[in-house]
Amino acid sequence: MPTNVGSYFGYIGLGQYLNGIVAGHMSTTRKLGFVAAKPIPQVLQNINSYLLGARQVDPAITCQVIFTGEWSLAVKEAEATNALADAGCDVITCHVDGPKVVMETAAGRDCFVCGYHANQTPLAPERYLTGAEWNWPGVYTRMVQTMLDGGTISNFDRGGLAEGYIKMSPLGPAVSDTARNQFEATMADMMKGGFAAYKGPLLDNKGNTILGDGASLLETDIALESMDYLVEGVVGATS
Amino acid sequence: MTIADPVDIGTRERFSSEGWLAWLARRSEAVVIPVLALLAGLAVFGVFLMLVGKSPADFYGLVFQAAYGSSFSWQNTLSRTGPLLFAALCVALPAKLGLVVIGGEGAIVLGGVAAGALAAALASWPGAIAIPVLGLAASFVGAVWIGAIGWLRYARGVNETIASLLTAYIAIALMNHLVEGPFRDPASLNKPSTAPLAEHLRVGNIPGWDVHWGLAVGVVVCILSWLLIDRTTWGFAARIAGGNVRAAEVQGLPVGRLIISFTALGGAFAGLAGMFEVTAVHGSANASLAAGYGYTGILIAFLARQNPLAIIPVAILLAGFEASSGLIQRRMDLPDATVLVLQGFVFVAILLSESLYGRFKIFAPERWRAG
Numbered sequence: 001m002p003t004n005v006g007s008y009f010g011y012i013g014l015g016q017y018l019n020g021i022v023a024g025h026m027s028t029t030r031k032l033g034f035v036a037a038k039p040i041p042q043v044l045q046n047i048n049s050y051l052l053g054a055r056q057v058d059p060a061i062t063c064q065v066i067f068t069g070e071w072s073l074a075v076k077e078a079e080a081t082n083a084l085a086d087a088g089c090d091v092i093t094c095h096v097d098g099p100k101v102v103m104e105t106a107a108g109r110d111c112f113v114c115g116y117h118a119n120q121t122p123l124a125p126e127r128y129l130t131g132a133e134w135n136w137p138g139v140y141t142r143m144v145q146t147m148l149d150g151g152t153i154s155n156f157d158r159g160g161l162a163e164g165y166i167k168m169s170p171l172g173p174a175v176s177d178t179a180r181n182q183f184e185a186t187m188a189d190m191m192k193g194g195f196a197a198y199k200g201p202l203l204d205n206k207g208n209t210i211l212g213d214g215a216s217l218l219e220t221d222i223a224l225e226s227m228d229y230l231v232e233g234v235v236g237a238t239s
Numbered sequence: 240m241t242i243a244d245p246v247d248i249g250t251r252e253r254f255s256s257e258g259w260l261a262w263l264a265r266r267s268e269a270v271v272i273p274v275l276a277l278l279a280g281l282a283v284f285g286v287f288l289m290l291v292g293k294s295p296a297d298f299y300g301l302v303f304q305a306a307y308g309s310s311f312s313w314q315n316t317l318s319r320t321g322p323l324l325f326a327a328l329c330v331a332l333p334a335k336l337g338l339v340v341i342g343g344e345g346a347i348v349l350g351g352v353a354a355g356a357l358a359a360a361l362a363s364w365p366g367a368i369a370i371p372v373l374g375l376a377a378s379f380v381g382a383v384w385i386g387a388i389g390w391l392r393y394a395r396g397v398n399e400t401i402a403s404l405l406t407a408y409i410a411i412a413l414m415n416h417l418v419e420g421p422f423r424d425p426a427s428l429n430k431p432s433t434a435p436l437a438e439h440l441r442v443g444n445i446p447g448w449d450v451h452w453g454l455a456v457g458v459v460v461c462i463l464s465w466l467l468i469d470r471t472t473w474g475f476a477a478r479i480a481g482g483n484v485r486a487a488e489v490q491g492l493p494v495g496r497l498i499i500s501f502t503a504l505g506g507a508f509a510g511l512a513g514m515f516e517v518t519a520v521h522g523s524a525n526a527s528l529a530a531g532y533g534y535t536g537i538l539i540a541f542l543a544r545q546n547p548l549a550i551i552p553v554a555i556l557l558a559g560f561e562a563s564s565g566l567i568q569r570r571m572d573l574p575d576a577t578v579l580v581l582q583g584f585v586f587v588a589i590l591l592s593e594s595l596y597g598r599f600k601i602f603a604p605e606r607w608r609a610g
Contacts, residue, residue: 069412
């Protein structure tokens with residue numbers, strides 16, 4: 001990467017993986033829902049991670065995704081959420097600019113919700129399970145402190161839970177003990193570093209092989225940042 | 240609402256024949272009323288600010304500082320002015336025929352996509368030839384897009400305001416489809432775009448300025464548009480058709496050709512704005528093209544009373560408002576939409592002021608005529 005350009009980002013897909021674990025435990029219909037903005041790598045990674053987390057609980061779980069095509073389009077987000085609820089999805093999450101509409105609509109349809117971007121507990125106190133949150137204050141404080149201490153900031157900075165780039169919302173009141181246990185165990189695993197959510201054998205939802213037996217993609221693998229597929233079990237299409 | 244100013248027609252008396260006071264009274268109405276309406280809009284917005292507990296003085300001070308306070312802020316303002324000039328012309332030219340075309344945004348984004356997609360094919364051409372070709376291609380696409388609105392109006396009686404607004408949504412959807420599908424550069428990951436433009440196809444800055452050539456071209460086309468409307472028979476015919484279509488037809492003026500050519504010309508300018516956004520600003524065509532310039536252009540054209548020369552200062556003013564958005568957010572803790580709300584207040588004030596023309600005796604030249 002040229003030195004006059006910088007990039008920093010967090011492995012928030014891991015947060016969606018943890019969302020998926022709790023969702024997998026709490027779903028009774030075995031169908032999850034995802035309201036997504038655009039089929040770009042960042043969003044696809046969140047969708048796939050959410051399903052792969054849930055499949056740690058039950059490999060038969062599926063996740064239906066609806067793309068709204070825009071980052072912020074409240075009406076379409078509400079329609080998509082209702083459509084997912086109508087299709088029998090009972091734990092819904094999203095990746096759009098403002099999760100408010102999805103959270104409130106889904107909770108209003110008696111679905112559980114997993115948050116994104118920030119803590120949305122106040123929007124649905126009873127139905128909110130957990131959420132994948134950015135922790136930008138932590139990131140910026142660390143960067144500024146590094147500069148104050150005379151250090152330099154890498155122009156390619158990445159991090160997950162352990163580095164304080166992301167964090168999880170407190171678990172909601174509905175979350176069962178078995179869900180809590182697996183959630184906390186997986187989180188402890190991630191904190192050690194070198195976590196791989198993507199492990200072979202892995203197919204995309206058109207039947208193409210993504211990872212062969214024994215292959216895996218670590219959270220840090222740059223290949224994840226050019227993802228262009230939905231994994232097997234995701235109901236939906238990128239185009 | 241009166242779009243074309245009927246006073247424009249047949250009032251070419253020079254002040255030598257009527258005395259300078261009468262001349263001044265006649266000419267000042269079109270300046271004083273919009274300026275007062277602008278100030279009224281700003282004042283009402285000030286009350287709105289006070290209601291949310293913010294100081295209007297601080298607000299307008301910051302807007303001034305962010306828009307015109309330093310060479311950096313002038314650069315920020317002027318680089319937004321270029322596309323606004325084109326976008327405003329896309330409203331003002333059809334307005335001369337009494338048409339309210341508000342879908343310039345569609346021509347901007349499609350012009351941009353045309354330039355971005357064509358640039359990949361022209362990468363081996365020298366810049367001096369390829370850049371004008373890109374401009375022509377973008378203008379052509381814009382002209383077809385808005386010209387079709389004019390044709391629908393003339394041939395099928397379709398309301399041009401609704402049609403242009405709705406086709407703008409179609410244009411944006413089409414742009415998203417094209418840059419995410421057929422024209423997508425596979426290397427563009429989280430921001431689907433056409434392939435990056437070759438360096439020699441990029442439009443640079445005006446020498447000595449930190450502002451790209453789009454601004455200069457925009458000023459030139461504003462002046463040319465004014466000449467077209469004010470100094471040619473074609474423009475005169477358009478103004479007559481704008482004043483009264485029936486009368487124009489009785490006179491044997493080619494109303495259909497006038498409508499289609501003025502809407503197409505406006506669309507061509509909007510398409511050119513998209514070409515400059517791609518070649519000078521973004522370096523490829525992507526969803527950033529839909530930045531709302533087309534909609535701000537509507538406000539500018541109305542504030543400028545559809546006069547291409549007045550568009551230049553008004554565009555600089557409105558570009559300043561937009562340039563101040565970031566500073567307003569940082570320093571006053573006001574949301575991003577604040578500047579849009581401000582523009583809305585100004586727009587409503589301008590629309591209301593349309594009913595004031597001819598109401599004030601002070602502007603009547605008879606009152607001031609010598610003798």
